[in-house]
Amino acid sequence: MKSRNNLAVFLTAMALLLLLLAVTTWVLSRDSGESTNGATALQPGESAPRRSLAETPQARFISLFVSNPGGDLASYMVGGKTDEFNAFAATIAGAQPLQGGSDETFTDLLVFSFNTDDSLEIAYSRAHNQFILEDRVYQPVTNLAPMIAAVEQKLSGQSGKS
Secondary structure: OHHHHHHHHHHHHHHHHHHHHHHHHHHHHHHOOOOOOOOOOOOOOOOOOOOOHHHHHHOOEEEEEEEOOOOOEEEEEEEOOOHHHHHHHHHHHOOEEEOOOOOOOOOEEEEEEEEOOEEEEEEEEOOOOEEEEOOEEEEOOOOHHHHHHHHHHHHHOOOOOO
């Protein structure tokens, strides 16, 4: 019963973090006063395009929402067109579909942001080195866990604990 409560708390926290990310992205893109490099806001009634894994290298940045076994959450951003970004995008873009389903280990969330109101969200399991997109399980080209740990260590100054 406790794991269900933890999962509910985790999902609520993820939803709030995604909302915070969306609001922050909207405010930053609205207030920047600069060209948005082709980024356009969706018109009322218009839906965001459905993104594929192959399109991840075209994203503007990645937001990583990670949790540790104690249930603590942290978020990190990796800018587009950097070596770190390119490594994440290539690993995701070349992923192969697998048979199977999710479990409680899919606790990390990778959000590739393309334009305003346009993103690709991927739930990742460090324990299985697999991610889920649209109810389908995929195996990344390389192990994402060390890549995520490196971003955590670099941006938080911690020892790279998972």
